Amino acid sequence: MIVQSGYGALAYSGIATSSTQRQDGKIATPAIADPAADQVTLSSAGNALAAEESNLAHAKTPVQELLIKSASSDPASAEKIAYNMAGPGTIFYDISNVRGGEPVNKLSSGRIIDDEYRSKLESEVAAVDAQRLAIYESEKAKGTDPLQILIKMLDFTNAQSQDYLEATGWGYQGSVPQ
Numbered sequence: 001m002i003v004q005s006g007y008g009a010l011a012y013s014g015i016a017t018s019s020t021q022r023q024d025g026k027i028a029t030p031a032i033a034d035p036a037a038d039q040v041t042l043s044s045a046g047n048a049l050a051a052e053e054s055n056l057a058h059a060k061t062p063v064q065e066l067l068i069k070s071a072s073s074d075p076a077s078a079e080k081i082a083y084n085m086a087g088p089g090t091i092f093y094d095i096s097n098v099r100g101g102e103p104v105n106k107l108s109s110g111r112i113i114d115d116e117y118r119s120k121l122e123s124e125v126a127a128v129d130a131q132r133l134a135i136y137e138s139e140k141a142k143g144t145d146p147l148q149i150l151i152k153m154l155d156f157t158n159a160q161s162q163d164y165l166e167a168t169g170w171g172y173q174g175s176v177p178q
Contacts, residue, residue: 078146086136089125091167
């Protein structure tokens, strides 16, 4: 709320909400705009850009870039890394302040979670694991280069929800020692 002497109170509680303002001893109430009448459309170029942006995976982390660079010179390493990536994911918890018998309710990121959220995360991790394994097996059956399989799996994983990335450590954006 903004209060100015001589002008009264001006309150904003939403976009299509009216406000009153005192001017020269009279109360003026502006007409409420019809939200359905205010439509914005995108050009075809804007639609294409929006579609492209929504399909983009999160950028690769410095660690992932280093992993790709290292694997690019050794197909056996790329295969081993892709194979290991096809295995089950892990939710990382902070257990630093947990005493015997206490529930673990904090992700390594510091987020406090409840049982419902934990259950949702566990289901999401299981689903992503199954899909990533399917990518690995499908691409391997096609004879795709191991480095390309690794890149596809990284891109798939990077495109997951922010909750997934946070809980499994995929969202880490730290720097890589040179």
